[in-house]
Amino acid sequence: xxxxxxxxxxxxxxxxxxxxxxxxxxxxxxxxxxxxxxxxxxxxxxxxxxxxxxxxxxxxxxxxxxxxxxxxxxxxxxxxxxxxxxxxxxxxxxxxxxxxxxxxxxxxxxxxxxxxxxxxxxxxxxxxxxxxxxxxxxxxxxxxxxxxxxxxxxxxxxxxxxxxxxxxxxxxxxxxxxxxxxxxxxxxxxxxxxxxxxxxxxxxxxxxxxxxxxxxxxxxxxxxxxxxxxxxxxxxxxxxxxxxxxxxxxxxxxxxxxxxxxxxxxxxxxxxxxxxxxxxxxxxxxxx
Numbered sequence: 393x394x395x396x397x398x399x400x401x402x403x404x405x406x407x408x409x410x411x412x413x414x415x416x417x418x419x420x421x422x423x424x425x426x427x428x429x430x431x432x433x434x435x436x437x438x439x440x441x442x443x444x445x446x447x448x449x450x451x452x453x454x455x456x457x458x459x460x461x462x463x464x465x466x467x468x469x470x471x472x473x474x475x476x477x478x479x480x481x482x483x484x485x486x487x488x489x490x491x492x493x494x495x496x497x498x499x500x501x502x503x504x505x506x507x508x509x510x511x512x513x514x515x516x517x518x519x520x521x522x523x524x525x526x527x528x529x530x531x532x533x534x535x536x537x538x539x540x541x542x543x544x545x546x547x548x549x550x551x552x553x554x555x556x557x558x559x560x561x562x563x564x565x566x567x568x569x570x571x572x573x574x575x576x577x578x579x580x581x582x583x584x585x586x587x588x589x590x591x592x593x594x595x596x597x598x599x600x601x602x603x604x605x606x607x608x609x610x611x612x613x614x615x616x617x618x619x620x621x622x623x624x625x626x627x628x629x630x631x632x633x634x635x636x637x638x639x640x641x642x643x644x645x646x647x648x649x650x651x652x653x654x655x656x657x658x659x660x661x662x663x664x665x666x667x668x669x670x671x672x673x674x675x676x677x678x679x680x
């Protein structure tokens with residue numbers, strides 16, 4: 393399968409990150425921050441430098457991953473100042489995607505309301521009424537822009553966002569009628585917080601053409617204590633699910649990229665050391 397990494401998880405020095413990618417045979421570069429700058433905020437000269445470096449080193453860009461729409465709430469409406477700022481940023485990321493040849497651009501969703509639907513009385517007393525319906529028009533302009541620009545968006549299953557599971561990601565795509573330009577960026581570790589089991593439950597939700605990109609890391613969640621621990625890969629609560637996930641992706645001829653998300657450190661804040669502690673496990677499970 394196509395393996396890559398979110399480069400700034402190794403280092404925000406892109407040249408160094410590429411050196412480490414070469415060391416471990418990772419081909420696809422996912423860009424989030426390069427230097428201290430988030431994608432979408434680089435100058436034309438900086439973008440040209442990024443593009444030249446990656447092309448010279450034979451590293452195709454898998455996805456440009458800005459935190460578009462993160463931080464918005466259901467109080468925001470399309471066209472207000474905050475939403476307009478995110479849309480402007482998305483336009484800049486898409487312009488960069490055209491230059492560097494990125495096939496995917498990530499978006500997020502607005503902040504999570506916990507209970508969106510309910511039954512047996514919960515529909516009256518517990519549901520955040522209208523929260524989901526207010527989310528759809530916040531994302532719809534991005535879908536329209538993607539169609540006009542000829543790019544594909546991927547919506548991440550994020551922590552603390554309205555789309556925090558494979559189920560809600562698929563529902564967003566279906567409710568917007570956007571399967572042609574909007575896919576799921578599946579981060580099964582993020583979905584642990586809402587107790588969606590990655591395999592088979594989460595994976596089954598995306599079958600039929602909804603899956604566009606994958607992030608892999610391992611975690612342990614303690615929802616009652618509001619605590620998340622990033623674990624060395626294979627030592628968290630996804631340890632027994634990675635191999636079935638990889639097997640299913642192979643069986644279904646998944647042709648997207650699987651990006652390792654290097655957000656683990658061994659207690660000293662050294663994320664490159666965390667990457668080195670995990671990457672062979674990642675490659676052994678998801679590699680050919």
